[in-house]
Amino acid sequence: MKKNLLMWDESLFRDPEVFEIDHVPEQFNHRESQMRELAFQVQPGLRGGRPLNSVCRGLPGTGKTTSVRKLFGEIEESTRKLVPIYINCQIDNTKFAIFSQIYRKLSGHLPPASGTSFKQVFDAIARLLQKEAAVLLVALDDANYLLYENEMNRVLYSLLRSYEAYPGTRIGVIVIISDMDVDLSREVDARVSSVFRPLEIYFPPYGEDEIKEILSERVKQGMFPGVLSEEMFDLVVEQTQKSGDLRVGIDLIKRAGLHAEHRASRAITSDDVCKAYDFSKYLHLSSSVRSLKNEEKAVLRDIARQSLAEGDMNAGEIYKAVKAGMPIGYTRFYEIVKKLDAMRLVDLQYREGKGRTRVISLRYDPEKIIEYIGEG
Ligand SMILES: Nc1ncnc2c1ncn2[C@@H]1O[C@H](COP(=O)(O)OP(=O)(O)O)[C@@H](O)[C@H]1O
Ligand SMILES: [Mg+2]
Known part of the structure; x- marks a missing residue:
């Protein structure tokens, strides 16, 4: 039997980038009301005031990170007076690490690794904010990681009561939480809660039709026509629903495509999808273990x-x-x-x-x- 061999530089992917974990999609539907609420919360910041605080809550893969990244992109395009700062708390989960990232964003470089105190970093941040007359908007993504390290109160206290030590500084926060069992109002102590008072924005899981629409758009952008048949696409949607996480679906398509490429095939088979699922279903395990x-x-x-x-x-x-x-x-x-x-x-x-x-x-x-x- 003659194999349909691909030239080895031939790919099934039109644009592999759209299957990357940190890709911010151009088309972003089904989250209009959450985006509108977020925009409303940060609006005072566009006029030099303190942004209102928000908590975005929802299971993994419900578009929280993407919503905040989209909003931050828009803010950066329209003003320099409100500076959005995105913190991944899986990586930066101590007060010092988080303030170092804020300093880096404002100054362009990290503070010296050793011999710098928290106060020195905070002093420098306050000076930069005053000089630029800028307001800060800090997103703490996957903030449940701060709870495991007992840093939540310290971080929020420093951010939200900064005006006491540094009059004139204005900082608002967006706390993103993927753990539905966490009750932030119980975790946060009285000194923080009196200034925190967040609006909670809920991100419900996507339904089957929404998953279909989002994944089919991704496939259209990222793969050549005919690579993923309708039947195989339905299988991917089914597996995605089973896992309950859109990230699993996107990762699954990427791996199934690579698998088919490896076989020098022009189309993804159910075997490719199943083999890929053996990896993709452990997405949560692998990223948790890494942290x-x-x-x-x-x-x-x-x-x-x-x-x-x-x-x-x-x-x-x-x-x-x-x-x-x-x-x-x-x-x-x-x-x-x-x-x-x-x-x-x-x-x-x-x-x-x-x-x-x-x-x-x-x-x-x-x-x-x-x-x-x-x-x-
Ligand atoms: N409404 C949507 N439209 C298109 N892609 C989406 C949508 N919601 C989520 N995604 C994609 O699904 C994946 C998970 O989204 P993400 O924002 O990281 O979720 P969360 O932060 O809630 O875990 C990302 O790859 C993102 O691009
Ligand atoms: Mg996220």
Whole structure:
């Protein structure tokens, strides 16, 4: 049988860029009301006042990051007096790191890595704002990561009460949260809540028709005609719905396309889609694991190993295993387990018995977890 060999520089992708995770799509429908509310909130900032604060809340893949990026793009095109700053809290999740990013955006370079105090960075930011007579709008994306590090109050306090230490500075915030269980009003202390008072903007999950429309637009832009048949497209939509995350769908199309390319085929088959799904469905696991610190990875790895060995999954037993491999106190260990629970990597539950035991179970296949963390 003669194979339909592609020249090796021939691609199925018209524009691979549109399948990248940080691509901001030109066409962005179904989020008009959220965008309008956000625009209303930041409007005072365009006239030199303090923007109103907002909380954007919704499950992963509901367009929160994209909405804020679109809005920020528009602000940057229309004024220099309101400076939007986007912070990815998965990466920058301490007060110092966040203020360093703000400083970088305003001055064009990072503060010196060592020997600079938080106060010095803040002083410099305030001077720059005063000189430019500029107002700041800070988006804290995936801000639930600040909760795991207990930094939420410190960060919001410094941003929102900055006018006390630096009269004349005006800063508004947009807090983005993908964890529906987080109740921010309970996490934030009284000194912060008296100045925070955010409007909550909800991003509901996309329905089947919306997923279809968004993905088909992406395919039209990014792939050559005929590569993804209607039947295969329906399969992609089905898998996307199953995962509940639009990012999985976009990643799935990209991987299925690469897979077909690899076979030197001009069309994606169901085998390509299934193989791709084996990766794409772990998108959450892989990005969560990447954001963990080494110590946290080690704890998660030990939980996975214990589970593979069918050992007892109570917190005390796992702590023993962890402690055998590295010096760590129980309090720190338990903090890490709570973070892994909040990140939906493990499930932490109490079991009544003699005393209350804490039982840990994994939300992913332990072998997959070890594969993503590495053997260590
Ligand atoms: N309404 C939409 N139209 C087109 N693409 C969208 C839309 N909503 C989300 N996307 C795409 O889906 C992916 C996830 O969106 P994102 O804004 O990152 O969601 P969230 O921040 O809520 O997790 C991104 O690749 C984005 O381009
Ligand atoms: Mg996001």
